[in-house]
Amino acid sequence: MRFLAIETSCDETAVAIVEATGGVKEPIFHVAGNALYSQAKKHAQYGGVFPSLAKREHGTNLVPLLTRALTDAHLLMKEKKTYPEELFEELDSILSREQVLSAGLIEFLRNHAKVPLDAIAVTRGPGLEPALWVGVNFARALSLFWGVPVVPINHLEGHIISAVVNQVGDGATYTFGEVRFPLLALLISGGHTELVHTPEWGTYRVVGRTRDDAVGEAFDKVARLLGLPYPGGPELSRLANLTRANAHRVVPGVEKYEVRFPRPMLTSQNLDFSFSGLKTAVLYEVQKRGELSPHMKGVIAREFEDSVTEVLVGKTRRALELYPARTLIAGGGVAANTHIRRSLARMFTELQPQDAFHVPDAALTGDNAVMIGMAAYMRQMLGIVHEVTEEKPLSANGSMRLG
Numbered sequence: 001m002r003f004l005a006i007e008t009s010c011d012e013t014a015v016a017i018v019e020a021t022g023g024v025k026e027p028i029f030h031v032a033g034n035a036l037y038s039q040a041k042k043h044a045q046y047g048g049v050f051p052s053l054a055k056r057e058h059g060t061n062l063v064p065l066l067t068r069a070l071t072d073a074h075l076l077m078k079e080k081k082t083y084p085e086e087l088f089e090e091l092d093s094i095l096s097r098e099q100v101l102s103a104g105l106i107e108f109l110r111n112h113a114k115v116p117l118d119a120i121a122v123t124r125g126p127g128l129e130p131a132l133w134v135g136v137n138f139a140r141a142l143s144l145f146w147g148v149p150v151v152p153i154n155h156l157e158g159h160i161i162s163a164v165v166n167q168v169g170d171g172a173t174y175t176f177g178e179v180r181f182p183l184l185a186l187l188i189s190g191g192h193t194e195l196v197h198t199p200e201w202g203t204y205r206v207v208g209r210t211r212d213d214a215v216g217e218a219f220d221k222v223a224r225l226l227g228l229p230y231p232g233g234p235e236l237s238r239l240a241n242l243t244r245a246n247a248h249r250v251v252p253g254v255e256k257y258e259v260r261f262p263r264p265m266l267t268s269q270n271l272d273f274s275f276s277g278l279k280t281a282v283l284y285e286v287q288k289r290g291e292l293s294p295h296m297k298g299v300i301a302r303e304f305e306d307s308v309t310e311v312l313v314g315k316t317r318r319a320l321e322l323y324p325a326r327t328l329i330a331g332g333g334v335a336a337n338t339h340i341r342r343s344l345a346r347m348f349t350e351l352q353p354q355d356a357f358h359v360p361d362a363a364l365t366g367d368n369a370v371m372i373g374m375a376a377y378m379r380q381m382l383g384i385v386h387e388v389t390e391e392k393p394l395s396a397n398g399s400m401r402l403g
């Protein structure tokens, strides 16, 4: 099956062509085209993702990214096309709030042949609702002209699948690694911190979640307090690793400095997380010290990362006791963090040496459309597809739950 996949839940605009065969048990995914544009630099001045800017950027970038993904997949054919006027009227109403996107798409449709596809997969939620709507309406408009169904996908399901696939051969092909159910997923990104228990594909139970900030959000806010540019997660982590590596070196002239931050909710019996207090503890420390030397910044970064890691590992361990699993995965942007990855791997190997821990390849760690196409294939194969009818057209859902 061939999917066009679209992802616009946050500040990445992504379009991919995913071709899949093999069925639920041994799927083989070929990524024929993968075009992604990160808006992160544009949001940097706001210190976080600015929803209306994200929405506008998605609108501007979707058609160029579609063109690129189709070109890479050798599926773009120039051809003058005519369609009934009613279709354009309907497109106008679907994309009435997306002037730039609407104009770009009409131009595209008039000049290119229909693309042979089985379905269009699109992220329905969770995420920033104005941003999600752009992708959803783009998918609806394309579906109207090309006569193919839309498969709405939960973004978190995408993050789960991206952790269990492995790249093989030429690098554009992915197959499943060793996946045994039940599976426990720790999903950590700028928007989510969730522990999800999965007895089988398509069935999810969220057993723990954050009560306030997501982990990635906490990383980004603390990075900002240390004067690092947005999104500061990776920078903060680099600084923490450097400080960890140099911990035992005595550097002449560098002052002695230590700090201890809380491990929020680590000892509570439930599986919930809370990171806003930790962020406030860093804020107080920064305010108390005034000017921070590079050494102090490094120590703060390391202690913050240690605290987050201990909480994530501790809660995951507790979740494994309460909800036994044969596979552990970590997914989402923060799963790129080497300290967190290593600590989770160490805990799981000690606890269940016979079972596998998976994290996504670098290319699939952050938000992307490939994972949305893969999830759509699994859904199609399992026959658990969200019903879209003329009376009940597809909508975006910013707080969409897994299930």
Ligand code: KG4
Pocket: 010, 188, 189, 190, 191, 192, 215, 216, 217, 219, 220, 231, 232, 233, 234, 237, 332, 333, 334, 335, 336, 337, 338, 365, 366, 367
């Ligand atoms: O999954 P993602 O690309 O987008 C969301 O759905 O949020 O995750 C982005 C988040 C940002 O907060 C970013 O700072 C964080 O992931 N991040 C990291 C690292 N790499 C990305 N946080 C900590 N350490 C990293 N190495």
Ligand code: ZN
Pocket: 155, 159, 189, 191, 332, 333, 366, 367
């Ligand atoms: Zn994400």
